[in-house]
Amino acid sequence: MPPPRSAARALAAAHLVAIATACSDPRDPGPGGPATSSGSAQAIADAAPPIASASSAPVPAATAIAQAIADAGDAGEAAGDDPMARHFEDLDAILGLFSIKRPPKPGANADMFLQKTFGYGGPWKSNQGNRDLSHHAVSRARCVEGLAGIVFQTEDQRAACGGLPNMVPIYKPGKKPKACIDVFEFPNEPCELPMVWIAPTQARRVCELQGKRLCSQEEWTLACRGDPDGGADRKYAYGDDLDLAACNTNKSAKGQKPGCDDDSSKTAWKTCQSNTEPAGAFPQCRSRFGVYDQHGNVAEIMTRLDPDGHTYSQLKGSAFFYADVARRPEERQKEGRETYPDHCAYDARWHVEPIENAWHVNYHLGFRCCRTVK
Numbered sequence: 001m002p003p004p005r006s007a008a009r010a011l012a013a014a015h016l017v018a019i020a021t022a023c024s025d026p027r028d029p030g031p032g033g034p035a036t037s038s039g040s041a042q043a044i045a046d047a048a049p050p051i052a053s054a055s056s057a058p059v060p061a062a063t064a065i066a067q068a069i070a071d072a073g074d075a076g077e078a079a080g081d082d083p084m085a086r087h088f089e090d091l092d093a094i095l096g097l098f099s100i101k102r103p104p105k106p107g108a109n110a111d112m113f114l115q116k117t118f119g120y121g122g123p124w125k126s127n128q129g130n131r132d133l134s135h136h137a138v139s140r141a142r143c144v145e146g147l148a149g150i151v152f153q154t155e156d157q158r159a160a161c162g163g164l165p166n167m168v169p170i171y172k173p174g175k176k177p178k179a180c181i182d183v184f185e186f187p188n189e190p191c192e193l194p195m196v197w198i199a200p201t202q203a204r205r206v207c208e209l210q211g212k213r214l215c216s217q218e219e220w221t222l223a224c225r226g227d228p229d230g231g232a233d234r235k236y237a238y239g240d241d242l243d244l245a246a247c248n249t250n251k252s253a254k255g256q257k258p259g260c261d262d263d264s265s266k267t268a269w270k271t272c273q274s275n276t277e278p279a280g281a282f283p284q285c286r287s288r289f290g291v292y293d294q295h296g297n298v299a300e301i302m303t304r305l306d307p308d309g310h311t312y313s314q315l316k317g318s319a320f321f322y323a324d325v326a327r328r329p330e331e332r333q334k335e336g337r338e339t340y341p342d343h344c345a346y347d348a349r350w351h352v353e354p355i356e357n358a359w360h361v362n363y364h365l366g367f368r369c370c371r372t373v374k
């Protein structure tokens with residue numbers, strides 16, 4: 001995720017979708033990443049259902065949640081072990097990755113919004129990236145295997161988070177939690193590929209339709225560096241030393257052919273690979289609060305409240321190609337190379353736009369939702 005070059009954008013009047021200049025990084029991942037399966041994609045109809053959903057289903061015990069993961073793993077194996085199998089082009093399959101609060105608020109026009117916001121075929125719809133270009137190395141089954149035995153959310157945590165699954169409360173030492181945060185990048189499902197090509201204004205509304213909101217950058221930072229047991233802050237979610245192998249940050253774009261052309265969102269869609277991995281595919285990439293993939297995979301849309309009283313879009317975390325632009329916090333910027341640190345508290349200043357009119361989209365940019373503890 002580089003500093004911005006331009007952010008021209010346009011709105012299709014009849015459609016609340018972004019057709020934004022991509023401002024993408026041309027150093028997107030290339031063949032340096034792990035090999036992709038050569039197996040054919042599974043039919044969407046054969047794909048396993050989401051492991052969990054934000055429905056009003058009975059609250060499962062932590063062990064039941066773990067069992068659900070195990071069951072999903074079995075389903076994944078049955079559907080084949082193809083890392084591309086859960087990269088969807090079908091709108092219903094994409095919408096099937098998450099649920100919204102039913103009934104939505106009166107006047108929310110939720111279904112029309114979702115139909116127009118998500119889909120496949122170009123950068124004006126939110127999806128998992130251009131499937132023809134993207135490479136994923138970890139299958140859902142392998143991801144599930146890596147997370148075996150991990151409890152994403154205890155019953156107490158679920159109760160504190162309004163009964164919503166895959167959220168954990170976050171708090172400063174000695175303080176009560178003020179917010180819960182999604183354990184995974186949106187759609188907040190373990191071992192599903194994250195969504196990209198969504199604008200902050202749209203992401204905010206999607207969170208709201210789930211009974212949540214976008215996280216603030218302070219909440220994201222706390223979830224990343226904080227310790228629920230009151231220990232000292234860490235630089236990174238996984239520790240104090242930069243480790244490009246701990247998260248999906250090590251997919252260099254060097255040598256990639258054809259290269260990523262990010263002059264516009266259209267060219268970025270046609271040339272840039274969304275080389276994400278399923279959420280949680282890197283078990284080490286977990287903060288002490290239990291939040292995955294804050295470094296790498298997709299950069300994440302947050303909000304920031306500035307002294308002027310306005311709320312702006314704020315991007316947090318790096319993406320899968322971070323290896324090409326990585327530096328440690330104590331290192332000085334090297335001349336001629338756009339490098340930047342990726343520690344929890346890093347305050348990126350690109351694409352800071354008023355949240356109600358923030359339309360920047362990108363092939364490596366997703367989001368994560370939070371919820372105020374009531």
Ligand SMILES: [Ca+2]
Binds near residue numbers: 297300
């Ligand atoms: Ca991330």
